[in-house]
Amino acid sequence: MSVREGTYELGPGDGRLLLRTSRSGLGRRAGHDLTIEATNWTAEAVVREPLEESSGKLVVVVDGLEVREGTGGVKPLSEKDRLDIADNLRKVLEARHHPEITFTAAAVRAQAGEIEGDLTIRGRTKPVRVRAELDGDRLRGGATVQQTRWGVKPFSAFFGALRLADEVEIEFDLRLPVDD
Numbered sequence: 001m002s003v004r005e006g007t008y009e010l011g012p013g014d015g016r017l018l019l020r021t022s023r024s025g026l027g028r029r030a031g032h033d034l035t036i037e038a039t040n041w042t043a044e045a046v047v048r049e050p051l052e053e054s055s056g057k058l059v060v061v062v063d064g065l066e067v068r069e070g071t072g073g074v075k076p077l078s079e080k081d082r083l084d085i086a087d088n089l090r091k092v093l094e095a096r097h098h099p100e101i102t103f104t105a106a107a108v109r110a111q112a113g114e115i116e117g118d119l120t121i122r123g124r125t126k127p128v129r130v131r132a133e134l135d136g137d138r139l140r141g142g143a144t145v146q147q148t149r150w151g152v153k154p155f156s157a158f159f160g161a162l163r164l165a166d167e168v169e170i171e172f173d174l175r176l177p178v179d180d
Contacts, residue, residue, distance in 0.1 A: 004177055010043040015139075015174035017041055017060065023072070024165045031164075032070030032077050034085065040064025045176065051110040051134075058103040062095040088155055098122045103130075110134070115141075121150035134176075142171040 017038040023031045040061040048054045067085050070077030093101075098121070105117040106127075115130045126149050132141035146166045147154050154164040 005047050005049055006177075008045045008047065008177055010045060010174060010176075012039055012041060014176075015172065017058075018068075018171045019065070020169040020171065022165045022167070024163055032073040032081075034067055035069040035071075036065050036089070037068045038064055039066050043174075047176075052108050054105075054108045056105040056115075060101040062090060062093050062099055062101060065089055092152055092155055094122050103128070108132075113141075119145065119150075122152060124150045126150060130170075137176050139174045139176055140172065142169060144169055 019034075019036040019038070021034045021036070023033060038060045041059060041064065043056060043058040045056045046054055065086065067077070067082040070081065070085075090096075102120045103117055104120075105115050107116040109116065113131060113133050115132045117128060117130065118125050119128045128143055128145060130141055130143045132139060144167050147164075147168060148166050154166050
């Protein structure tokens with residue numbers, strides 16, 4: 001089974017794109033480690049043989065980021081908490097001025113299991129390296145990004161005693177079209 005050459009349009013029906021945050025600071029016991037899912041995204045994958053000639057682009061709509069889970073904390077994550085977090089997320093990412101986050105692949109390194117490209121958040125573009133593994137019809141991987149590289153100040157509360165860690169883990173699991 002191998003992925004067919006061609007250009008493919010992908011979206012939420014083809015897999016999941018998750019962001020995982022963690023807490024830091026003296027008040028970290030009060031907050032939650034979050035799993036946030038991108039529910040509104042599109043990707044174009046241009047698959048070529050050899051894979052190193054492939055390319056792609058991902059566009060994530062900031063308003064489509066939804067809190068799926070919150071672990072830890074003094075109390076369970078409520079629906080109001082989820083809505084407040086989503087509202088804070090839109091503010092921190094300046095969704096009104098920068099409604100999309102994009103990743104454009106610049107180099108596919110199949111042997112190394114990585115994709116190099118440019119990630120744009122809040123209008124700032126920085127290079128990133130994404131771990132990627134092709135397993136049959138599944139493309140899985142992720143990256144660790146530091147919010148401050150893109151000028152994002154990690155959320156904090158209680159006068160800074162509770163704050164999100166600067167690092168955000170990004171994970172994806174996508175289904176690609178295959179030849180049998």
